[in-house]
Amino acid sequence: MDDARTVHTKVISAKRMIIPSVLAIVIMHLLIVFNTFRINEMGNMIAEATQRNFRFGNMANGFSQATDALTNTAMAYVNGGEEAQLGAYFDAAGQMQGSYGAMLELIAEQEKADENRLGTLLPHAQAGEQKSARSFLEDSYEAVMERRETEMTALTMAVEPRGVKPESYPQFEVEELPAGWDKLPQEAKLAEARGLLQDSAYQSKRGDVQRNLSIAISAVNDATAAKLRQYTNQLADYRLIQWILMGAIIITMLVMIALLFAWLINPLERSVELVQHGVPLSTKHGFSELRRLANSYDDLLIHRNKLEQNLREMGLTDALTGLPNRLAYQEYLKGLEERPEDSAVTVYSMDVNGLKGTNDSRGHLCGDILLRDSAACILKIFGDKTGKNVFRIGGDEFAAICLGQSEADIARMLESFREEQAHYSISISVGYAYAKSLKDEKLQKLFNQADQDMYSNKTASKKNRV
Numbered sequence: 001m002d003d004a005r006t007v008h009t010k011v012i013s014a015k016r017m018i019i020p021s022v023l024a025i026v027i028m029h030l031l032i033v034f035n036t037f038r039i040n041e042m043g044n045m046i047a048e049a050t051q052r053n054f055r056f057g058n059m060a061n062g063f064s065q066a067t068d069a070l071t072n073t074a075m076a077y078v079n080g081g082e083e084a085q086l087g088a089y090f091d092a093a094g095q096m097q098g099s100y101g102a103m104l105e106l107i108a109e110q111e112k113a114d115e116n117r118l119g120t121l122l123p124h125a126q127a128g129e130q131k132s133a134r135s136f137l138e139d140s141y142e143a144v145m146e147r148r149e150t151e152m153t154a155l156t157m158a159v160e161p162r163g164v165k166p167e168s169y170p171q172f173e174v175e176e177l178p179a180g181w182d183k184l185p186q187e188a189k190l191a192e193a194r195g196l197l198q199d200s201a202y203q204s205k206r207g208d209v210q211r212n213l214s215i216a217i218s219a220v221n222d223a224t225a226a227k228l229r230q231y232t233n234q235l236a237d238y239r240l241i242q243w244i245l246m247g248a249i250i251i252t253m254l255v256m257i258a259l260l261f262a263w264l265i266n267p268l269e270r271s272v273e274l275v276q277h278g279v280p281l282s283t284k285h286g287f288s289e290l291r292r293l294a295n296s297y298d299d300l301l302i303h304r305n306k307l308e309q310n311l312r313e314m315g316l317t318d319a320l321t322g323l324p325n326r327l328a329y330q331e332y333l334k335g336l337e338e339r340p341e342d343s344a345v346t347v348y349s350m351d352v353n354g355l356k357g358t359n360d361s362r363g364h365l366c367g368d369i370l371l372r373d374s375a376a377c378i379l380k381i382f383g384d385k386t387g388k389n390v391f392r393i394g395g396d397e398f399a400a401i402c403l404g405q406s407e408a409d410i411a412r413m414l415e416s417f418r419e420e421q422a423h424y425s426i427s428i429s430v431g432y433a434y435a436k437s438l439k440d441e442k443l444q445k446l447f448n449q450a451d452q453d454m455y456s457n458k459t460a461s462k463k464n465r466v
Helices: 002-008 012-080 083-116 126-159 185-200 201-276 290-316 326-338 357-360 362-382 405-424 443-465
Strands: 345-352 392-396 397-403 428-435
Touching: 012 083, 012 126, 012 185, 012 290, 083 126, 083 201, 083 428, 126 185, 126 201, 185 201, 201 290, 201 326, 290 326, 326 392, 326 443, 345 362, 345 443, 357 362, 362 392, 362 397, 362 405, 362 428, 397 443, 405 428, 428 443
Parallel strands: none
Antiparallel strands: 345 397, 345 428, 392 397
């Protein structure tokens, strides 16, 4: 049993299986929560990058429209002379300045976001694209400002012939005019202003504005597309990790359930059935706790069975002589009648002579000694190898059942019995009944015949003593 327990301690216990499994599930749940935050953050980054790109496109479009409006309103004022067109020019200039400043702020915002998320966001190549977008945007703005210098010169030439004072417009930046300009007639001044706006150098600057602006927009779009690809790939990795963690949790729980069923629930159900039938439990299945419980139960069952066996033997044994009692005799008869083998059978009935006189004259202690000596004498002669075929029926009555004897064997046994009585200095009356076949006779009937024969012999013995 100790060896068995030593083996069982090497088997995994429910505690050692459940606690690490639960801890693993808790850790994986925490990782899922952390990974969920990362997925949400990555989704926010994708949304922010998309929104910034959309805003930059709108701002670039507004900047382009504003630069076109500067050219158109400047030309319209020089040709038409309506003061409202001069106000529209300055409005367009404010819109252009606002769009340019907003685009620079948006680029700076993206650069700051990239710097804050260094290592998880844009690689260095993407940061270079962002810087190139700023550079081309600045080149476009510089071309716009060069065009504005020409436009402001043309507007300065055009306002004086039309009687507009530049001081009435705070945005008006009076440029230094060519020498001798003030001596030109009014129409010549307007013609000179139109010539400035139609000059090829001025017109080429318009192409520089649009080309650099388009390159800046493309650079921002490319950088945003690169970020979105990286964000999308990273998001796919996070989602894959999420699925792996959830799969690991499911597999861990399924393994736990399978182990609980295989090593706890099913063995426990079988153990309940075995306990109900009083059968020893299996110590080869289940967790170590269940196996130790099975060992303890088996030890208890062995102890209980031994106790029951002792109580049964006590119930079937005569306390004084140690021989089987009447109940044991009846069970023995029943067992012989049910056995499949057949053989000759001899039933002996015996009665101790003089027990009452001994009790009356010498006391019950001497009577008990007489009964014990008589039992020893009977067992020595009639007992088989087991000694379970000799019985004290009650009082001074004894019985014995012997199988496979012949009549000659009976005679020799009775002679030996008489000699043994002389050795013990006791007197026992005996009678017997013999049958060649156990199946042909009822044992109780044979006992009755043996009992009658014993009383006949006892009566004859008393007459002879008289």
